[in-house]
Amino acid sequence: MPLLKIDKLTEGLARDWSGFLRDWDRSLRAGNYPETTRYNYLLAAAQLARYLAEYSPDPDADEAAEDPTAVTKKHIEAFQAWMIDTRSASTALNKHKGLQQFFRWLLDEDEITRSPMDRVKQPKTPQKLIPVIRDDDTRRVLDACRGKGFASLRNEAIVRLYCNTGARLSEIGNLLVTDIDLNTESIHVHGKGAKDRRVRIGPKTSRAVSKYLRARAKRQGADEVPQLWLAERGLNPLRPNGIKILLKRLGAAAGIDGLHAHRWRHNYAHEWKLAGGDTGDLMLLLGWASDDMPRHYGASAAAERAQEVQVRLGIGERV
Structure with missing residues (x-):
């Protein structure tokens, strides 16, 4: 710090x-x-x-x-x-x-002999179903990015990376140019706790990142800046907090309140669990060390699956 x-x-x-x-x-x-x-x-x-x-x-x-x-x-x-x-x-x-x-x-440090935190209970927090972001909402956000200028190309690449990978705000926000490998269509993500992982990206996301990189390369002096994302003007990096503000602005333009990167992370886990994906594989892809996280992030998918079963069974509707 x-x-x-x-x-x-x-x-x-x-x-x-x-x-x-x-x-x-x-x-x-x-x-x-x-x-x-x-x-x-x-x-x-x-x-x-x-x-x-x-x-x-x-x-x-x-x-x-x-x-x-x-x-x-x-x-x-x-x-x-x-x-x-x-x-x-x-x-x-x-x-x-x-x-x-x-x-x-x-x-x-031997400054105290007993922690005052001993026997202090953690506050209980309400378990909420985090609203996922639907494909139609993401399309509206991408429409808000539409354009051929530098900022438009950058914004589309950012949104598609969050949507396609489910990565954390800081993981996409702190990417370096050298973390991008378009030959293998993958990115090198620097996760929490110094845990790095490689994540694959799809063709649409790869194309959006490629177009941004070509626009970035045209900016004089950009090759001397290691950070992937640049501000709209000049050579200052666009950092995670700046991306957080950018996403809120794009969400407002798309008519979506409270847009943030973690909604795509929840959506990634939601879609994965709805498709019957393996929890262990999901943990590897999203950089989780505890299986508490997929249970938390997958809660909305579990509720949706339960509702689908409820409708299919028709309990109480056969009388």
């Missing part, structure tokens, strides 16, 4: 909190944790520190607001409840996971 970001995260924190977070960031970087993971971990700890200093009703929170080694189970539970009230249970769960890592690191 660049120094500017860690400065911003620790701004206004007590000296001990700030020092520990800087040391933890250095440890995470040495462990080759992805930047997004490091940021989320550090943000969770920084938010706990600010809660203790500004919002905690506990009269004994002052010491913990100055020094993370003074944080107790009671402080964690109060912070978690506050997160649920002011954000959501899902956000509170993410903070819980980040704080587990922080206090585990403090244990490893």
Whole structure:
């Protein structure tokens, strides 16, 4: 994480909190944790520190607001409840996971003898069926990309890669030019946890990427930029957060609310399970290490299959 970001995260924190977070960031970087993971971990700890200093009703929170080694189970539970009230249970769960890592690191550093996270229950989150994006919706998004200009060719290549591969926002967003192999119609994806994989792409996606690469090659100086995606003008890379904003804009143009890359990831798992595809193969293709993920992502397909069986059986309709 660049120094500017860690400065911003620790701004206004007590000296001990700030020092520990800087040391933890250095440890995470040495462990080759992805930047997004490091940021989320550090943000969770920084938010706990600010809660203790500004919002905690506990009269004994002052010491913990100055020094993370003074944080107790009671402080964690109060912070978690506050997160649920002011954000959501899902956000509170993410903070819980980040704080587990922080206090585990403090244990490893012999700064504490027991983690305050011990016996703090993870917040329960509602199980929701994530709406998949249908082919008609994707066609409308592709129609919004239509054109012969640089941005149009780039946008179509981006959308087709997400739709065709089910890859994560960051995996497509962080592609390098050298990750593209049009001879084998495949891309080299850099996944979470430094787990790389090669993913095949279809002919339409390959053609869209090829057309973008030809347009990219015409931009003077582009061959010196390793990142695949370039901004509409100049040589600045278009990074994942920029793609996130771009997809929302394309979704709005197509009349689709809340368009984001993960909807195609859910759709990929949905279509795979509807077709009877093997779960182990799906895990390899989407870069999952736990079989909890295909169950979560495939829940909408399971519900649809159940509805199809229900209609076919006609229970209660034969009387």
